[in-house]
Amino acid sequence: MRKMRSAGCWGASFILWLTSTAATANPDSLSGARNAWRAGDYVSAAKIISRLLPPVGQTTEALYIQGTSACRIPSLEDNGWVLLDEVRKRPLTQEQRAVVSLELRDCGQKAKPKTLNSGWLIPASITIESKTFYWLDKRAAPMSQTIEVNEVDDSALAARRRPLDAADAVDVAQQQLENCIVLQQDGFIVCSKSGQSADDLHYAVTALKNHIAWLRAAFGFERPAQTIYVYLVPDIFSLQSLAAKSHGIELAYGTIGYAFERDLSVSAVVSGRKIGTLLHEITHLIVHNAYPNAPQWLEEGLASLYETSKMCGGITLGVPNWRAQILEQSWSKRVTLDAALRANWFQFSPSGYMAEGTRDAASYFSLIRQSLMRLQDQGDLGSLVRAMQSEDGRRLQVAQLLDGSSKITRLGAADRSVAAFRNGAGHLPAFEAEVRKSTGAVDSGMVPAWALARAASAKLTVCTDRQSQSVVSKALDQTD
Numbered sequence: 425m426r427k428m429r430s431a432g433c434w435g436a437s438f439i440l441w442l443t444s445t446a447a448t449a450n451p452d453s454l455s456g457a458r459n460a461w462r463a464g465d466y467v468s469a470a471k472i473i474s475r476l477l478p479p480v481g482q483t484t485e486a487l488y489i490q491g492t493s494a495c496r497i498p499s500l501e502d503n504g505w506v507l508l509d510e511v512r513k514r515p516l517t518q519e520q521r522a523v524v525s526l527e528l529r530d531c532g533q534k535a536k537p538k539t540l541n542s543g544w545l546i547p548a549s550i551t552i553e554s555k556t557f558y559w560l561d562k563r564a565a566p567m568s569q570t571i572e573v574n575e576v577d578d579s580a581l582a583a584r585r586r587p588l589d590a591a592d593a594v595d596v597a598q599q600q601l602e603n604c605i606v607l608q609q610d611g612f613i614v615c616s617k618s619g620q621s622a623d624d625l626h627y628a629v630t631a632l633k634n635h636i637a638w639l640r641a642a643f644g645f646e647r648p649a650q651t652i653y654v655y656l657v658p659d660i661f662s663l664q665s666l667a668a669k670s671h672g673i674e675l676a677y678g679t680i681g682y683a684f685e686r687d688l689s690v691s692a693v694v695s696g697r698k699i700g701t702l703l704h705e706i707t708h709l710i711v712h713n714a715y716p717n718a719p720q721w722l723e724e725g726l727a728s729l730y731e732t733s734k735m736c737g738g739i740t741l742g743v744p745n746w747r748a749q750i751l752e753q754s755w756s757k758r759v760t761l762d763a764a765l766r767a768n769w770f771q772f773s774p775s776g777y778m779a780e781g782t783r784d785a786a787s788y789f790s791l792i793r794q795s796l797m798r799l800q801d802q803g804d805l806g807s808l809v810r811a812m813q814s815e816d817g818r819r820l821q822v823a824q825l826l827d828g829s830s831k832i833t834r835l836g837a838a839d840r841s842v843a844a845f846r847n848g849a850g851h852l853p854a855f856e857a858e859v860r861k862s863t864g865a866v867d868s869g870m871v872p873a874w875a876l877a878r879a880a881s882a883k884l885t886v887c888t889d890r891q892s893q894s895v896v897s898k899a900l901d902q903t904d
């Protein structure tokens with residue numbers, strides 16, 4: 425379905441939508457678990473959470489309640505430990521991470537668990553000027569930053585989640601960004617106030633759709649079976665007001681894009697067809713939704729890999745960008761791959777307003793992008809990501825069962841990352857040296873053998889430089 429609609433007509437369908445999603449009381453709810461937990465009934469709290477389906481049953485708060493509860497049930501301490509270790513690995517504020525670390529250390533004790541304050545962090549793309557990366561030429565470049573999200577009304581966000589191609593999703597979008605031009609196509613709503621033509625919007629949706637299909641084919645990440653909203657704005661001021669109004673976020677200056685999972689949206693400053701930031705953010709949305717306990721090196725690495733890419737033969741291929749230069753120039757003081765794989769979420773991210781001393785962050789982000797690109801070119805990226813996800817998923821599932829029947833070892837999340845990466849990359853220091861040498865096979869117009877074979881067997885356009893540019897041009901590189 426493809427519909428162009430401009431602003432203005434959202435009367436009748438909006439009322440229908442309000443009445444059709446009236447909440448029904450559910451005894452097995454997160455708030456039910458929260459109440460039992462507060463009352464010290466840890467068995468009930470843990471059991472309620474284990475009956476909640478994803479995504480509710482796997483939210484950070486749900487896992488924290490379940491983990492701290494299991495830590496207080498003698499036969500289930502190991503499960504509790506694993507759950508809390510999963511929580512510690514997620515995007516948390518410093519204060520939250522300190523609380524989780526204490527609970528992890530004290531797992532098995534009977535004292536009342538500490539409350540995990542609300543307020544969450546999400547990764548966002550920002551523009552960095554050369555005054556920060558003084559060793560680069562003067563140009564703007566996107567990198568990752570964290571923004572803190574205050575508690576937003578859950579029911580309002582949940583109500584925005586609409587079935588694929590639901591007609592009233594157009595109204596939802598236009599409530600967030602008034603007077604936008606809307607295209608509804610393939611389960612997306614693109615809502616633009618950034619001057620795109622109908623063809624430009626069609627181009628953007630097609631690229632996002634193809635990329636999501638690739639994420640599924642390569643890594644098994646399923647897209648949520650609901651409408652994904654894409655908001656395009658002309659400048660950072662418009663992005664700030666959208667974020668404040670729709671998502672309760674105060675964006676730091678320089679933020680050019682973010683993904684917000686709870687209403688399945690990506691919002692970005694985009695001009696014309698320069699959709700690199702959108703590809704970055706939609707990757708965050710899809711990966712995080714399908715693999716909520718993904719470590720940052722994996723999620724951010726994939727998001728940044730595809731921010732500059734070619735699409736051909738049903739494949740999205742990350743190609744070299746400005747981050748390679750940062751890695752080269754920060755090499756002697758870089759964050760090592762071993763440290764990058766062990767890092768907690770946001771350990772190296774600048775947060776709040778533009779932070780000084782972001783060299784480690786820049787080095788970390790370029791190293792993980794270049795490393796994933798190297799694995800991509802070798803043909804080993806898909807198996808690494810799938811192995812990580814299935815092991816993490818299995819541990820989460822077993823830990824959530826809470827019947828103590830399956831044994832889980834207390835192998836920490838950080839060690840699992842290193843072990844899994846070594847399977848694909850071998851000896852880490854040797855791999856790092858290769859990463860430094862490689863500029864990416866695709867840079868020279870070459871295409872990895874696996875990509876050629878895959879495209880040929882699917883009888884799709886084989887990836888060559890010239891042909892791929894006619895599919896999705898170099899405009900994908902927004903840093904041009």
Ligand SMILES: [Zn+2]
Nearest residue numbers: 547568724727
């Ligand atoms: Zn990111």
